[in-house]
Amino acid sequence: MTPTPESRSPVRGTRLGLALPQYGPLADPAAVARFATAAEDLGYESLWVGDRVLTPLAPSDLYPGGGTPEHPYPKEFETFADPFTTLATAAAVTRTARLGMSALTGPVYSPVLLARALTSLDLASGGRLDVGLGLGWLREEYVATGVPWAGRGKRLDAVLDALEEIWTGDPVAHEGPQWRIAPSTVGLRPAQTPRPPVLLGGFSPPALARIGRRADGWLAGWMPKEYLTGLWSVALETAERAGRDSGALRRVLRINPRAGTAVETVHDVPPCLDVARELGISEVLVDLHYVAKDVDHALELAGRLVTES
Template sequence: MRIGFAVPQYGAFADPKFIGGASARLEEMGYDSLWTADRILAPLTPSDPYPGGDGTMPPAFATFFDPLAALTLAAVNTCEVRLGTSTLNALWQPPLLLARSLASLDLLSGERLDVGIGLGWLRDEYTATGVPWEGRGTRLEEALDVMEAVWTEDVVEHKGALWTVPPSHVRLKPAQRPRPPVLLAGFTPAALERVGRRADGWLGVALPPSDLRIAWGMVLGAAERAGRDPSELRMVVRVNPAIVAEPAAPVQVPHVGTVDQVVEYLRAVAEVGADEVLVDVQASARSREDLLELAESVITGLRAS
């Protein structure tokens, strides 16, 4: 199982020098991948509860470094580690522009980009970007069509319900051919079906292993129905634990727990079939030094297993 870690990018960690330096240090520790997330605002009165804890959005989300800028800093300060987004909201900008940005990042990083895409959970962010909340799934399908064409076609042309691209040359292509791997998030039947039908993998989160197994089975079933080889798909599971000194009640793990408890959960995730895990401790790390110490403890525990 590959082991990933979140690039520092929000709250007290949204500092360019620290982002670059921490990325280099995380690669030295032996992490296989580094990932950025996507948040644009923290409403005073949110339209939707945060999907974790008691539903309160972490205060640190009010300061959020741009995910692609943060990943660029990670790219120029590392050599071999994979670089991904978990997750990037693909609907807040036109897909033609997003495809160009991601192709540029894949070139800059030397073929190391994984494109992880989600739809988000906060209606306020859609309102602020002028994007309709309704019809997100349909919008994502067409956005993926546009990006696929930009990345793979010599003459790019698209005419859909939402976007039109006249026959054009867009010759800036990703370094990875035919394109960077695309991973999709989501838990609804429609989202899991979409992963199996057209993505290279699924971005899951910290659910009980039995629930992950069920969701992954739905993805693999959708892949089979679409005539694809299910063995070629990847499962990446994101965990955002609050690391504590004393053991937490089992029902709280992995959302709260010691390093050993979180590591034990991640081992269970590997048994379910996860190809990769991603750990983010920014919401609970007390300092920059603490964040790196926790990162060291997590990977040491996993490598020892």
């Protein structure tokens, strides 16, 4: 049962976002429109998708969020809907919520095709898109998409270079080791000027330095406060050295209530929100895929979270 809308206000000054139903038992593309409408009515100010290409039986890498040799990644990852289709559906039925990715595995995409899809989403949403990119963690996804695992950081930089040129160049042209874009006319331009905000994921000093050099913000995951502040300082210092306004950088903190949590209360989320406020993090993304039994249950929990936080 869809909860009754109670508020359109942020939760005590924190912009609260919600993951769209996309994977595991919530992977129901036909329910995305209903979920997105209800979430916006409840007061959620952003709606998010993730990215998973495949789940190999014997992966080379363990999920960094707690994978083990017996369970290398969450079982929920085995069913994963397309992020672009999911966001396009949400864009069509919402009015004010921003739409983001946390995060697309940037290097596995052709920047020309990626730019077309992202620009179309920004236009379809009336300029509400936040582009979220990262390196991912699973090398089999790179192999399956024909992209080398080695040098993926440089490849992400090349994707960012190409996207910038496609979004802002006239005519568009790009020369690099991975792609050559012949001088071309690209009539499709984003609704946001000069381009949608680009947020990058990552949990290492080089990743945060890249954010400081060239991104609009950090897609952070839940971690101890000292790591959140220490890594963030790398981005801020790098931005200042590059002559950028470090105060304009955003942080979006992702919170995944743990499997096994008392799902009736989602009791571990409000304390995390308090930490986010303490650290000056104004945007929080809550992902209920590990604790909700189905889409209706996720909406029930989302309504309770707004009330209890």
